[in-house]
Amino acid sequence: MSRRPSLDLLVDVLLVAVAAVWGASFVSAKSLALETGVPSAVALRFLVAALALGVICAARRERMPRGRGLAVAVLLGFSQAAVIGLETWGVHLTSATNAGLLISLALILTPVLESLAARSWLPRSYFVAAVAAVVGVALLVSDGGLRMPTAGDALVIAAAVVRAFHVTASARLTRGRRDSTLAVVLVQLIVCAATASLVAGAELPAAVARLDGRGWANVVFLGLMCSVFAFVVQLWAVRRTSATRASILMGTEPVWALLVGILLGGEIVGTVGLLGAALIVAASYAGQAIERRHRERVLEPPVVVPVVVRSTDSAQA
Secondary structure, three states, rough: OOOOHHHHHHHHHHHHHHHHHHHHHHHHHHHHHHHHHHHHHEEEEEEEEEEEEHHHHHEEEEEEEEOOHHHHHHHHHHHHHHHHHHHHHHHHOOOHHHHHHHHHHHHHHHHHHHHHHOOOOOOOOHHHHHHHHHHHHHHHHHHHOOOOOOHHHHHHHHHHHHHHHHHHHHHHOOOOOOEEEHHHHHHHHHHHHHHHHHHHHHHHHHHHHOOOHHHHHHHHHHHHHHHHHHHHHHHHHOOOOOOHHHHHHHHHHHHHHHHHHHHHHOOOOHHHHHHHHHHHHHHHHHHHHHHHHHHHHHHOOOOOOOOOOOOOHHHHO
16 A cells, blocks of 8 residues: 555656657657658667667566467557657658647547546546646647648647557556566567568668768667667556556656757747646646546445444343
């Protein structure tokens, strides 16, 4: 009982760390894609990630999933590859303004999907918080002004939809199973690496030959931090919390992307953008609290009050 609050805090901190890493990934992914092309950038990211996690799993002698567990891991690998591929293509073709707004649609889609799957609808107050978070994203990314949607915007919307399905499926299909988290993620990374390498084709070796020091730094960051660390933490966390809670905490990703843009990219954010960032943080905290209370209320067994029945003889005595 006493461990639960500390475990919840650890899950929250790690999920926010994932959001921070993914927020920083936009700069690296865009830079790498410009140097190698999008398919090769995605392939290199997953090849490095699969190699690194493969070494870790071998050293720890992790047992690879089998049967249904292996099938689930492969399925999640394809959905993860679709998320990253669509997101990378989308960011490459659209502005960070529109991409940051559109990817946040996963905040709305994930709780809806999880509620439908669990047949336990979240309270209206949660959706108020989720909408407030999206409004915050809109304020944050529209500080420089929106423009007409493009093909890149459509790809980011598709990435948000697939991400919502992926997070929900990860929670429901892996919870309760004893498969190693590291091994499950390794299978996902192998599937992602194979798929991306197949798409890149003959361009991949040429892209590797063109990489300079900065390019390799981007590959290592995207492979180790944004893939190995983030995917392992995400799967570990959703096994111990809900997909909705994970989604709203990782929904602070646009704020971290903004901070990285300011510190490393020299971007200037006005009052409207800062207001949006504050709204995202506040709405995420409120939504997480609402969802936790609802989950505890639904899962908590009813309190049975014992009733003492006195016999007639004892009453007369």
